[in-house]
Amino acid sequence: MNFSSWPLLLVVDVEGNGTNPPDLVEVAALPVRDGRPDTSTAGTWLSKPRRPVTPFAARVHGLTNEQLESEPGWEEIAAQVHTFLGGSWICAHHAHVDYRVLAAHLPQWQPAGVLDTLRLAKATYPGLSKYTLDALIEHVQPDLSAAPAQRHRATFDAYATAQLLIAMAVRYDTWDQLVAAAVPPGLPGAPEPEEEPTLW
Structure with missing residues (x-):
């Protein structure tokens, strides 16, 4: 995988x-640049919710x-998040x-x-019994020594998701192959389904 071919990607x-x-x-x-999470340019925001936690x-x-x-409050930081x-x-x-x-919090995004x-x-x-974040961390064993805060923050x-993405991406030759495997149908960026040939 040539990571320099990737478009700008943020793990959220x-x-x-x-x-x-x-x-x-x-x-x-968290931006991923050249196959690495770039914590120096990450964006993080805390917000006081309208309703109690x-x-x-x-x-x-x-x-x-x-x-x-x-x-x-969210209305005070929404524009910052949208811009980022x-x-x-x-x-x-x-x-x-x-x-x-x-998308619900950033209607124009x-x-x-x-x-x-x-x-x-x-x-x-294929074949893992679970695909939770914890299960994948246990399976892949990514280096999380530089991860900020703690699990569930x-x-x-x-950061953990970025490391898992990078570990899996090396198994694909091109960005397009990665997209085909990783973008769920109906979400932005999903490949167009191939049209069935018409039989006349």
């Missing part, structure tokens, strides 16, 4: 307040209402979730395409 992860639909409390966007959500990601009390994401490709684990939540490491892992490592999960 979001954390919510536990309601349905969720209010965002953390967003991370549920006890369950706080237990998962560790962000409490007290910690978020002094953070800006721009029209680049994004990648996430179980990307439908992150893409839909971000449209990425060039959406890679899903869950879909990619099923194509790359957006910054950590974006």
Whole structure:
């Protein structure tokens, strides 16, 4: 895989307040450049949700209402996040979730395409019993020594997802092959289905 052929790609992860639909409390966007996560230019935002963080959500990601009390509301940072994401490709684990939540919070935003490491892992490592982020970390054993924060924080999960993406991408020869394996149907960037030949 020639990583220099990749378009601008941001690995994203979001954390919510536990309601349905969720209010965002953390967003991370980590560029992948030349086959490496570039933490020096990553974007990270904390946001005070409109509705309180549920006890369950706080237990998962560790962000409490007290910690978020002094953070800006989403409307104060939405433009920053939108500008940072721009029209680049994004990648996430179980990307439908992150893409839909971000798109709901950024109605004018449209990425060039959406890679899903869950879909990619099923194509790359057929036969695993689970394809959760934790299961893939255990299977691939990526180097997470430089990952910020801890598991279930957006910054950590974006970093882990980036390392998994890079580890799987080396098994594909071209960007187009990677896209064919990693972009779920119906999401931006999905290859057009080949037309069935018409029999006359």
